[in-house]
Amino acid sequence: MQVFRCPVCDRPVYFHNTRCACGQEVAFDPETQSMGIARDTCANRDRIGCNWVAEAVLCRSCAMTRTVPDLGAPENLGHWRTTEYAKRWMLANLGRWGWFGAIDKGDRPVFKLLSEQTSTGEINVTMGHANGTITINVTESDEAVRVERRAELGELYRTMLGHMRHEMAHFLHLRLSKDDRFVAEFRALFGDERTDYGEALKRHYDNPRTADDSYISDYATMHPHEDWAETVAHLLHLVDVLDSATAVALSLPGVKTQGYDAYAQTDTEDVLNRAVQISIAVNHVNRAVDLPDLYPFVLTPGVRKKLALAHRSLRAPA
Template sequence: MQVFRCPACDRPLYLHNTACRCGQPVQFDPDAQAMRTDATPCRNRERISCNWMAESADGWCRSCAMTRTVPDLGSDENLQLWIQTEAAKRWMLAGLARWGWFGPSDPGDRPSFRMLSEHTSLGNAKVVMGHASGLITINVSEASEAERTRRRDNMGELYRTMLGHMRHEMAHFLHLRLSEDAEFLAGFRDLFGDERADYGEALKKHYAAPSPASESHVTSYATAHPHEDWAETIAHLLHLTDLLDSAAAAQLSIPDGYAPGYDAYQESDPHRLLGLAVDVSIRANHVNRAMDLPDLYPFVLTGPVREKLSFAHGHMRRI
C-alpha cells in the first residue's frame, strides 16, 4: 500500500486516515489513489470511520455500496467488529483498484457482501464464510484477534487474518468474472484442474483428512478443490504484491532491488515481482524473529506454485 500525502500540508497519510495532523479532513479517491479535500465523504464516515469519497447518488462510497447486510448492531461488540471488517475490505479494494478492478473503466459486475456476526441480540448463530453467485458472506466475529487466533490454531494454519479472508473470498468472485473468457478458462484448467468437479464432496474429503501443502499447492486448503486452489493463489498474489508495494512505499531497500518510487502493481514481470517480494519477506522474517514474533510471510513458493501465481498475475492485471 502506498503512503499518501495531505493535499493541504504534504504530511504523510495512510489509508485509514480520516484527517491529517494539520486538522484537514480527507477523503480517499480509489481511482486517483490519492487523498482529497474537495470530495463528498461517504455516508458511513461517522458510523464506521469510512474515509472514502462518496460515489453513488445516495452517498455511499464504492466499498460501502457493496455491503448489502450489516451485522446485528443490537449486540454491543458487533459495531467495532464491523468497523474492523470494513477497513479490511477497503484495503483489499484499494489494491484491486490499482489493477483496474471495479472503477469507472470496469463495466463488469461487482460483488455484494453480507457482514454477519455469530453473536446477535437473540443469541449465537452459525456463520459460514463463502461466496455464491456474486454474494460474499463474511463472519465479522473473526475481526476479534483472540477468536481468529483460536481458529487458526485449531486448524493448524500458518496465517489467518480478516484481510486474508477478504482476498480469498473476492478471488472466488473474480474467477466468475474471468471465466467469461474461454482462453482464461482453458489455461486455468490446465494449471489448477477442472473446477466442475463436485465441490461439496471435495470439501468433505478435505476436512475428513486434510492434505498438507504440496509441491503444487501453496496451502493445505488449496489442495481441496481447483476453486480453493485458485482462491488461495490469488490471495497470496495479493499478499505478496502488497507486501512488496508497502516495503517500497516505506522506503525499505534491498540490494539490487527496486528503484525509489517503485510501484509493485505496475510490475509486468511476475517472476521479478515474486523474487523481490520473497527477498523482502525473508528480511522481514529475520527482523520479526528479533522480537520473537511469527514470520511475516511463513510460506515457501515452489516452482509449480510460482507458475500458478504468474498465470494469475497475467489475468489480474487489467491496466
C-alpha cells in the first residue's frame, strides 16, 4: 500500500487515516488512488470510520455491501468496521490494475457480511462465493477467534485481508472466464473447474492432501477453484508487500525499490523475487521480537507458473 501525502501540509497520511496530524480531514479517492481534502464523503464515515469519498451516498466499497452484521449484538459494530477496512484495502489494491474503476464496465461483487453472534443467538456462517455474492464471517475479525481457528485448522496464514483476497479471487475468476483464452490457459495449469465441487470438498476433508510442487497450500489441492483462489490471494499478498516496501523506501542489496511500481511491473518473476527477498528480511526482523514470519511460504516452480498466469490475467479487467 502507498503512503499518501496530506493535501494541505504534505505530511505522510496512511490508508486508514481520516485526519492528518495537522488537523485536516482527509478522504481517499479510489479512482485517483490519492488522499484529498474530505468532501462528499461516504455515509459510513462516522459509523465505521470509512474514509473513502462517496460515489453517491456510499463509497465504491460500502456500496458493494448488501448485508451488514446484526448490529443488535453489540460486538458486531466493531467486527463490521474491521471487516470493511480489510475490504477497502483489497479493493484499493485491485484498483491499481483498473478493477472496478470508472473504465471497468464489468459486474461488481455483492458482499454479505455476517456474524456468528446475533441478537437472537449464535448462528453458523460459511464464508464463500456463489454467483457474484461473497459471504464473509465478520466474527473472524476478532483476533482471538482467528488465532484459535488458525491453530485448529493447521493454517500458517489466516487474516481478514487474506479472506477478502481469497473470496474475491473466485469472483475475478467468474469475470475472467468470459474469455475463452483464459479458460483454456486456466484448465491447462489448474485443471478442469467443472469437476464436482461437493465431491472434491468431501474428499479433501476425508483424505486431505499435502501441497507439493504444484500447490501454494494444502487447501489449494482440493479443487481447481480453490487452487486459483489461493494462488491469487498469495499473488495479491506478495505484490502488496513489495508495493508497501517501496512506499517506505525499504531496500536491500540488489533489491532497490526507489521508483519501482509493483503494480506496473509486467515481469512476474521480477515481482516475486523482489517480494520474496523483502519477506525473508522482514521474517528475520520479526524473529527478533518473537513474532511469526511475515510470509511463511516457499514459491516452487510449479506454483510460480500459476502465479504468472494469475498476474498476467489480473493486470487489467476482463
